Amino acid sequence: xxxxxxxxxxxxxxxxxxxxxxxxxxxxxxxxxxxxxxxxxxxxxxxxxxxxxxxxxxxxxxxxxxxxxxxxxxxxxxxxxxxxxxxxxxxxxxxxxxxxxxxxxxxxxxxxxxxxxxxxxxxxxxxxxxxxxxxxxxxxxxxxxxxxxxxxx
Numbered sequence: 331x332x333x334x335x336x337x338x339x340x341x342x343x344x345x346x347x348x349x350x351x352x353x354x355x356x357x358x359x360x361x362x363x364x365x366x367x368x369x370x371x372x373x374x375x376x377x378x379x380x381x382x383x384x385x386x387x388x389x390x391x392x393x394x395x396x397x398x399x400x401x402x403x404x405x406x407x408x409x410x411x412x413x414x415x416x417x418x419x420x421x422x423x424x425x426x427x428x429x430x431x432x433x434x435x436x437x438x439x440x441x442x443x444x445x446x447x448x449x450x451x452x453x454x455x456x457x458x459x460x461x462x463x464x465x466x467x468x469x470x471x472x473x474x475x476x477x478x479x480x481x482x483x
Contacts, residue, residue, distance in 0.1 A: 333372060333444050334403045337452035338436040341391025341427040351392070354425040357418050364414050365398070370405035372444045374398050380449045383457075391427040397452050399444045406438070407471060434459065437468045 344351045365371040375397040386393045400406040409415060437459040441447055455468040464473035 332440050332442055333399050333401060333447075334406050334438060334440055335397065335399045335447045335452070335455075336406060336436055336438045337456055338394075338396045339386060339433075339456070340394045340422075340435055341389065342394055342425055343391060343427055344425075346392055350425060354394075357421070361415055361418050364412070365409055368405070368409055370401045370409060372399040372401060373447070375447070375449065377449070383453050394426075395449075395452075397447065397449060399441070399447050403438070403440070410471070434470065436470065438470060439468050440466070 342348075342351050342354065346355075362371075362374060365374075377395045377397070380395070382393055382395070386395065400409070434456075437452075437456045439455045458465075459468035459470075462468075464470055
């Protein structure tokens, strides 16, 4: 069985303690509760204490990183475009800086074991994606997966 991991990166407009940022965290907490209730989310990683890469630290705003593992690419995609998550995405301009450099805000990859997913792996996949675009190693939702919308080894 294979799983899919997604790493997201963004920059809050305001410090973490600011009321607008607190609103983002409240909405995010509720979205994650919905993700767990879906039965499709396998694991969520905390970014507390994670040494952020240099490219995440430099620039405007306050970095926000997420890393999660899902049962399948199809379940991740279905949740990403679900009503509650889409509402949060529509509100992102309220909370997040726009990406001046137009850097991608996420990367997805397949993994045989949820335990193989780590922050180090996420940073490696993201950097690979920045350099090479979508490949089987690191991709986005627009990437053509061939005949299947899920990961196969």
